[in-house]
Amino acid sequence: DSGVTQTPKHLITATGQRVTLRCSPRSGDLSVYWYQQSLDQGLQFLIQYYNGEERAKGNILERFSAQQFPDLHSELNLSSLELGDSALYFCASSADRGGYEQYFGPGTRLTVT
Amino acid sequence: GNSVTQMEGPVTLSEEAFLTINCTYTATGYPSLFWYVQYPGEGLQLLLKATKADDKGSNKGFEATYRKETTSFHLEKGSVQVSDSAVYFCALSDRGGGADGLTFGKGTHLIIQP
Numbered sequence: 001d002s003g004v005t006q007t008p009k010h011l012i013t014a015t016g017q018r019v020t021l022r023c024s025p026r027s028g029d030l031s032v033y034w035y036q037q038s039l040d041q042g043l044q045f046l047i048q049y050y051n052g053e054e055r056a057k058g059n060i061l062e063r064f065s066a067q068q069f070p071d072l073h074s075e076l077n078l079s080s081l082e083l084g085d086s087a088l089y090f091c092a093s094s095a096d097r098g099g100y101e102q103y104f105g106p107g108t109r110l111t112v113t
Numbered sequence: 114g115n116s117v118t119q120m121e122g123p124v125t126l127s128e129e130a131f132l133t134i135n136c137t138y139t140a141t142g143y144p145s146l147f148w149y150v151q152y153p154g155e156g157l158q159l160l161l162k163a164t165k166a167d168d169k170g171s172n173k174g175f176e177a178t179y180r181k182e183t184t185s186f187h188l189e190k191g192s193v194q195v196s197d198s199a200v201y202f203c204a205l206s207d208r209g210g211g212a213d214g215l216t217f218g219k220g221t222h223l224i225i226q227p
Contacts, residue, residue: 002156033214043157043202045214058214090156092215101147102206102215104157 003027004105006091012111018079021108025072025093031055032074033094033102034066038087049074081112115140119203119218126193127226134188134221136177136203144205146170146179146186147215151200160188160201198225 003026013019025032034046036059045058049068060066063081068074078085088109092102119136126132138144145164149157161170166181177188186203203218 002158004156031213035214042219043215043217045216048213056213092157101159101162103159104149106156 002103002105004091004093004103006089006105006108008108009106010109010111012113013081014113015081015083017081017112018077019081019110021076021078021089021091021110023074023076023091023093023105025074025091026103029093029095029103030072031094031096031102032068032072033092034060034074034076035090035092035104036087037090037107041087043090046076078110083112086110086112115144115205115207115216117203117205117216117218119201120221121219123222123224125224125226128195129192130225132188132190132193132197132223134201134203134223136186136188136218138184138186138203138205140184140205140207142207144207146177147204147206148175148177148186148188149202149204149217151202151220153199157202193223193225195225195227198223 005024030051033048037043046060048056066076088107090107092104094100094102116139147162148160150160161172163170163179169178175190200220202220204215
């Protein structure tokens with residue numbers, strides 16, 4: 001158990017809908033990262049937050065957004081969903097802004113029908 | 114940009130065989146290097162890391178040495194077990210490049226047969 005929790009574990013929704021994925025980092029970790037894992041794209045970094053502020057952006061679509069709250073949990077919002085957004089979404093946390101090891105949650109499997 | 118290249122497999126070995134999974138990287142700064150393992154239906158677990166050239170990371174019988182001259186970080190284990198069957202990801206974090214998200218290889222599916 002990494003100490004990173006994610007909810008829900010599974011999510012099934014229809015095209016055009018909007019969903020919110022939630023992540024709670026390890027106790028004491030200030031950085032939260034979001035990743036997407038799909039068969040065709042592999043594991044891709046989406047976005048990082050550090051202590052409530054956006055720190056780095058990766059291959060995140062404009063339809064996707066995230067935020068980190070004062071209690072350090074984070075939410076990833078996915079809107080106008082398309083079939084191609086079906087994937088595993090992982091959250092990770094680390095103690096520092098980067099370079100230190102990241103600890104991953106169990107993931108949320110999103111299926112868009 | 115940054116990139117990580119690793120053999121994709123599947124790699125099938127017999128129990129107690131020697132394992133090598135190759136990983137090479139391209140980075141603009143001075144990266145830290147990692148190996149993560151993903152068991153079926155689970156998230157990624159950090160297996161080992163190295164933060165500078167010539168560092169050797171090790172854990173659970175696995176080892177990898179950060180080779181700057183060959184830009185490589187190959188994963189090795191002397192005697193694999195059935196329980197080592199999983200997908201292994203090589204990754205880098207390039208703090209010098211300014212972005213802190215990990216760049217992953219495509220993963221190597223390892224199958225160990227009894």
